[in-house]
Amino acid sequence: MASTETKTAQGAELAGVEAGLDALEATESDRTPFRQTFVHKILPPITAVVVVLVLWQALITFKVVDDPTKLPSPADVGGEFKDAWLQGTLLGFIWTSVSRGLLGFLFALAIGTPLGLLVARVKFVRAAIGPILSGLQSLPSVAWVPPAVIWLGLDNSMMYAVILLGAVPSIANGLVSGIDQVPPLFLRAGRTMGATGVRGAWHIVLPAALPGYLAGLKQGWAFSWRSLMAAEIIASSPDLGIGLGALLENGRNASSMSMVFQAIILILFVGIAIDLLIFSPLERWVLRSRGLFVKS
Amino acid sequence: MATTFAKAAESVEHAARLENVSKSFAAPGGQQLVLDDISLDVAPGEFVTLLGASGCGKSTLLNLVAGLDRPSAGSITTDGRPALMFQEHALFPWLTAGKNIELALKLRGVAKPERRGRAEELLELVRLGGAYGKRVHELSGGMRQRVAMARALAQESNLLLMDEPFAALDAITRDVLHDELTRIWQETGVSVLFVTHNVREAVRLAQRVVLLSSRPGRVARQWTVDIPQPRRIEDAPVAELSLEITEVLRGEIRRHGQH
Numbered sequence: 427m428a429s430t431e432t433k434t435a436q437g438a439e440l441a442g443v444e445a446g447l448d449a450l451e452a453t454e455s456d457r458t459p460f461r462q463t464f465v466h467k468i469l470p471p472i473t474a475v476v477v478v479l480v481l482w483q484a485l486i487t488f489k490v491v492d493d494p495t496k497l498p499s500p501a502d503v504g505g506e507f508k509d510a511w512l513q514g515t516l517l518g519f520i521w522t523s524v525s526r527g528l529l530g531f532l533f534a535l536a537i538g539t540p541l542g543l544l545v546a547r548v549k550f551v552r553a554a555i556g557p558i559l560s561g562l563q564s565l566p567s568v569a570w571v572p573p574a575v576i577w578l579g580l581d582n583s584m585m586y587a588v589i590l591l592g593a594v595p596s597i598a599n600g601l602v603s604g605i606d607q608v609p610p611l612f613l614r615a616g617r618t619m620g621a622t623g624v625r626g627a628w629h630i631v632l633p634a635a636l637p638g639y640l641a642g643l644k645q646g647w648a649f650s651w652r653s654l655m656a657a658e659i660i661a662s663s664p665d666l667g668i669g670l671g672a673l674l675e676n677g678r679n680a681s682s683m684s685m686v687f688q689a690i691i692l693i694l695f696v697g698i699a700i701d702l703l704i705f706s707p708l709e710r711w712v713l714r715s716r717g718l719f720v721k722s
Numbered sequence: 723m724a725t726t727f728a729k730a731a732e733s734v735e736h737a738a739r740l741e742n743v744s745k746s747f748a749a750p751g752g753q754q755l756v757l758d759d760i761s762l763d764v765a766p767g768e769f770v771t772l773l774g775a776s777g778c779g780k781s782t783l784l785n786l787v788a789g790l791d792r793p794s795a796g797s798i799t800t801d802g803r804p805a806l807m808f809q810e811h812a813l814f815p816w817l818t819a820g821k822n823i824e825l826a827l828k829l830r831g832v833a834k835p836e837r838r839g840r841a842e843e844l845l846e847l848v849r850l851g852g853a854y855g856k857r858v859h860e861l862s863g864g865m866r867q868r869v870a871m872a873r874a875l876a877q878e879s880n881l882l883l884m885d886e887p888f889a890a891l892d893a894i895t896r897d898v899l900h901d902e903l904t905r906i907w908q909e910t911g912v913s914v915l916f917v918t919h920n921v922r923e924a925v926r927l928a929q930r931v932v933l934l935s936s937r938p939g940r941v942a943r944q945w946t947v948d949i950p951q952p953r954r955i956e957d958a959p960v961a962e963l964s965l966e967i968t969e970v971l972r973g974e975i976r977r978h979g980q981h
Contacts, residue, residue: 440901444849444864447895451862615812618788618805619877620829629825633816716815717859 498684506688515668523654523669524696526582530589531650537590538597538646542639545598546605547627556602559595567592567653571660580663585654592653593646600642604635636712644705651697670696727789727803736801737881737913738764738787743796745782756782758938759796764913766801766880771916771924771931773967775975779939780917784885787915804881804915805874809889811866813858819869820845820854826876844872847906864895868902875910884916888923897955900926904951921964921971926955931967935974942974 482500484490491497510516545552545559570591578584608631616622616630658671666672670693677685745757756779764770774780785791787798788806813822823841832840845853848868858866867887874882888896904927907914918924924931928947935942945967949959 437905440898440905441849444898444902447898448850448862448865451864451895611808611810611812612814614790615806615808615814617790618803619826619873620803621825625829629829630814633814636816712816715857717857718815 495681495683498687502684503687503691506682506684510688519668519670519673520692520696522667523658523671523693524700526585526669527589527651527654527700530586530654531593531647533586534590534593534597534646534650535643538594538642539601541594542598542601542605542642546602552602559598559602562591562595563599563649566656567649568656568660570653571657574657575661580661581665584661585657585666588653588657589650592649596646596649597642600645601635601639604638604642605631607638608634637709637716637718640705640709640712644701644709647700647705648697651693651700655693727800735766736763736799737766737768738762738798738800738804738915740787741797741799743783743786743793743798745779745786745791745794755938757786757793758940760934760939760941761796762932762941764881764915767911767913769907769914769916769927769929771918771928772934773918773921773924773931773971774934774939775919775936775971777936777939778934779936780919780934781885783934783939784883784915784917787881788883801880803877803879804883805877805879806883807867807870807874807885807887809886811858811863811870813866813870813873815858817858818854819850819856819858819861822858822869823873823876826873830877841872841876844876845869847875847909848872848902862895863891864899867891867899871903871906875906875912879912881913881915884914886918887916889918889920896923900955901952903927904953908951921968922955922960925949925960925964925967926953933967933971933974936978943970 479500482497485497486499494502507516510519541559545556567588570588574584574587574591578587612630612634613626616626621629654669655671655674658666658669659675662672662675668676670689674686674689674693677683677689740760740762743757743760744755746753746755748754760783762770772780772783782791784806786793787800788804789800790806813819814825817825820838820841823844824837827837827840828834842851842854845851848871850865850868850872853861853865853869858869861869870887888899891899900923903914906912914927916924916927925947931945931947933942933944934940945963947963949957949963953960
């Protein structure tokens with residue numbers, strides 16, 4: 427009896443010490459309040475844009491550049507946007523390019539993912555095409571436009587081909603480096619738990635490789651968008667409709683600098699918006715849930 | 723020349739049996755012998771610590787018993803697939819504490835409806851009842867090792883292999899986890915093969931201490947520890963036996979400086 431009582435007392439004491447240690451050592455990770463996010467994240471880029479606009483207007487107002495065919499005023503460029511909006515063509519320009527870019531990116535995803543898996547897991551394939559795959563990343567995808575036009579003619583399939591050649595290497599390489607960086611400890615832990623072969627790949631390797639894969643997707647999107655713009659600028663045809671690249675080229679042909687500016691701003695804005703709306707939140711969510719997200 | 727995981731139905735009188743196990747690795751200038759002719763039995767429910775200095779091949783030995791590597795000679799038989807705990811917690815950061823345990827249950831074939839309840843029971847056992855939804859990075863070092871312990875126990879193995887699991891923890895936390903491990907070992911009746919280079923830790927925990935010599939690893943000597951549990955690392959009998967073992971250990975190490 428007495429020994430049982432001591433044991434229980436000791437047990438309770440141990441539980442108390444342990445609860446105290448846990449409370450002392452555990453870290454609470456909470457979200458930053460909106461005000462702070464606004465001051466540190468949203469305000470600075472807005473300020474930067476305003477400063478650029480003010481400088482731009484100053485160049486015009488003080489006649490530093492006095493030639494609207496070289497530098498149109500912010501109001502002229504704004505007028506282009508307003509006209510395109512009122513004519514109902516603005517969203518059409520954006521949609522033509524964005525739908526092409528996203529669809530091409532999805533194709534690149536469907537090809538790059540299995541390709542990356544193959545390169546990461548099969549030694550022969552890695553030795554055979556691994557170096558070429560990394561090398562392709564540094565080949566400007568605009569180089570693919572002339573052959574794609576010759577092979578496929580001036581239609582959408584040629585656009586998709588250029589996007590694929592630009593984005594597939596990034597996506598595949600991202601997955602390969604993600605898999606290469608899986609800590610061996612996770613693989614050993616998985617094996618002792620019985621996760622081998624396909625189950626090991628599904629439960630351990632793929633989730634562990636996810637951050638690297640996402641970084642590859644992000645880069646893949648940037649490459650898709652760049653390749654597409656190159657293709658749209660170079661290859662214009664009435665059948666292709668007017669995307670943002672074609673808009674830029676039309677502006678040049680019409681010697682309308684404000685239309686050129688409009689197109690450049692749209693291309694930049696859409697590329698950033700897709701990244702901010704899709705890829706960055708995805709990446710942040712994955713990193714935060716693993717405690718890898720560093721607040722800056 | 724292989725590690726055999728015996729079927730659960732076979733009657734076993736050993737949680738693990740190592741017979742004349744040797745292991746060598748390819749090294750510059752030929753083969754390097756890491757483990758030499760090791761024979762060791764762990765009885766069901768027994769707590770054995772393997773003690774040795776650097777280069778005694780303790781971790782290699784555990785890998786062999788866990789089936790992560792094959793012995794060069796000799797045979798190892800265990801009662802089912804052993805669970806293994808590492809010095810680093812090895813919890814998967816993409817899963818919560820509870821889901822880490824559930825993955826072990828899933829890989830063992832436990833049906834989905836039972837997993838959640840079982841995982842919560844195991845967290846209760848390591849006194850982390852409220853931690854089911856916590857992410858790994860939100861837990862302290864000691865809490866992570868307790869979740870890792872719960873995950874290892876989820877494998878319902880008859881043998882728990884521990885590779886210096888508390889070496890990276892601070893002294894206060896380590897002390898508390900010693901108490902916890904003793905309690906859990908007594909409650910579950912699992913056999914434990916615990917590797918450490920800390921003599922007092924070995925004596926504090928074990929029923930039997932096995933001292934390995936270094937380069938190559940051989941069983942140098944064994945001690946039965948019959949100090950009653952609960953023990954404390956500061957207890958006089960623990961200190962006394964530790965001193966005796968340390969002397970022998972130092973003698974073993976000294977031999978390496980003589981040539």
